Amino acid sequence: MPASVITPPGLTLHDGVREACDRIIQLLLLNLQKLVYNRGSPSLADSPPRPVPFLDALRSHVRDLCVETLRLERKRFLWQHQLLGLLAVYSAPHCATDALFFLLTLARTQEELALATQLYAVLSSCLTDLLPATVKTCVCQIHAGRLPEPQIAQLFRNLALVV
Numbered sequence: 001m002p003a004s005v006i007t008p009p010g011l012t013l014h015d016g017v018r019e020a021c022d023r024i025i026q027l028l029l030l031n032l033q034k035l036v037y038n039r040g041s042p043s044l045a046d047s048p049p050r051p052v053p054f055l056d057a058l059r060s061h062v063r064d065l066c067v068e069t070l071r072l073e074r075k076r077f078l079w080q081h082q083l084l085g086l087l088a089v090y091s092a093p094h095c096a097t098d099a100l101f102f103l104l105t106l107a108r109t110q111e112e113l114a115l116a117t118q119l120y121a122v123l124s125s126c127l128t129d130l131l132p133a134t135v136k137t138c139v140c141q142i143h144a145g146r147l148p149e150p151q152i153a154q155l156f157r158n159l160a161l162v163v
Contacts, residue, residue, distance in 0.1 A: 025079050029086070036090045055090045062087065062095055066102035070112045081115055085122045096123050096130060097137040104138065104162075105147065105155045113158055 032052070039049035058065065065087070069080040088096035100123075103116035124130045138155060141147055147155070 022075060029079055029082050032083070032086050036086050039090075052090060055087050058083075058087050059091050059095060062098050063102050066099060066106060069115060070103070070106055070108075072111060077115075081119065085119055088119070088123055089126060092123075092127050093130075093133055096127055097134045100130075100134045101137045101141060104134075104158045105141075105151050107158055108154065110161075113161060116158070117162055 032055070035050075035052050036055070062084075065080060065084050069077050069084055071077065084099055088099045100116055100120060103112075103119060107113040107116055120130065120134075138159070142152055142155075
């Protein structure tokens with residue numbers, strides 16, 4: 001087991017500690033989910049939706065979160081994927097299309113690519129025109145020259161697999 005910020009190399013966590021940490025993370029994600037989905041769309045008379053500072057701070061780290069999620073480590077990738085979905089809904093539409101773009105570009109295996117399709121399934125239920133917007137993001141990134149040739153090839157392979 002790799003060392004973490006909690007344990008030095010060689011030491012392992014007791015299963016009870018792992019389970020408690022997992023429960024805490026699930027409760028935190030549930031709270032974030034309530035904050036994201038209960039925001040609603042304000043009318044002109046309403047005040048703007050209440051910000052969620054944690055998600056606001058994560059906006060600039062979408063790529064990093066995608067990279068960490070694609071590592072598929074233990075249960076960690078499950079809550080990271082869930083967090084990615086909440087961030088994408090909270091910061092839609094750009095964060096949603098960016099997350100899908102990064103997952104499609106960086107996925108190297110079928111398991112990793114499945115994370116992109118799962119995220120799309122979740123997001124498409126609450127975001128309109130997600131597919132065309134994601135394709136537009138992919139095309140813009142390619143035209144801007146932000147991707148090296150191997151990543152462009154990987155993106156096209158992955159797009160061919162999911163279509």
